[in-house]
Amino acid sequence: MQERLALYIFVDGYNVLKFLKDGPIGESERRWFLRQLQQYTKTKNHNVTIIFDGASEHDFLVNNGMVRVLYAGVQTADERLIYEMGRVNGSVLLISNDRGLCADASDMGICSMGVGDFWHYVLVALGTKKTSGMIVQRGILIKTAAETNSELDTLMEHYCKNQSLSKDTDQYKLRCTRRSKDTKLERKLLSILRKL
Numbered sequence: 001m002q003e004r005l006a007l008y009i010f011v012d013g014y015n016v017l018k019f020l021k022d023g024p025i026g027e028s029e030r031r032w033f034l035r036q037l038q039q040y041t042k043t044k045n046h047n048v049t050i051i052f053d054g055a056s057e058h059d060f061l062v063n064n065g066m067v068r069v070l071y072a073g074v075q076t077a078d079e080r081l082i083y084e085m086g087r088v089n090g091s092v093l094l095i096s097n098d099r100g101l102c103a104d105a106s107d108m109g110i111c112s113m114g115v116g117d118f119w120h121y122v123l124v125a126l127g128t129k130k131t132s133g134m135i136v137q138r139g140i141l142i143k144t145a146a147e148t149n150s151e152l153d154t155l156m157e158h159y160c161k162n163q164s165l166s167k168d169t170d171q172y173k174l175r176c177t178r179r180s181k182d183t184k185l186e187r188k189l190l191s192i193l194r195k196l
Contacts, residue, residue, distance in 0.1 A: 012096035013052035041066040
């Protein structure tokens with residue numbers, strides 16, 4: 001019997017590629033991106049689904065089904081992502097910088113992560129980047145390292161002191177001190193971060 005996968009990651013394909021690569025996105029960029037995520041899934045044993053806008057003759061699987069590449073067809077990638085995420089039972093994480101899509105996922109109880117933060121985890125898993133022990137997710141500073149690190153603590157304090165919130169960012173509260181109780185979605189995100 002196959003062991004259940006710990007995490008299902010859904011990736012907004014072109015949204016991520018546009019963040020990572022300058023210029024036009026072609027077949028060679030998609031192949032490079034797919035190779036990076038294949039290596040990541042081999043290291044972490046997560047199930048990754050990448051959805052691209054547009055049509056293709058067929059969707060396909062790589063890494064023994066660990067990485068799925070889907071094309072939205074006549075739908076938008078956002079619509080296909082919402083549909084596919086809704087079909088999964090288990091821990092789900094959306095990777096996108098699209099605020100509307102992330103808000104829709106949040107309404108479904110699905111955690112989302114920005115592209116830069118996720119790519120940091122990919123590079124750390126592949127051994128090409130050392131972890132800093134913190135991420136900034138939607139304006140919330142989150143310490144991901146369990147151990148005490150004076151440099152990291154100083155950096156986080158400095159970040160908090162130098163942030164100014166305007167009226168339109170009130171929904172993205174900066175949290176530098178621990179509240180008595182996290183929201184359900186925050187607890188879910190922290191659980192997922194430990195798996196990445």
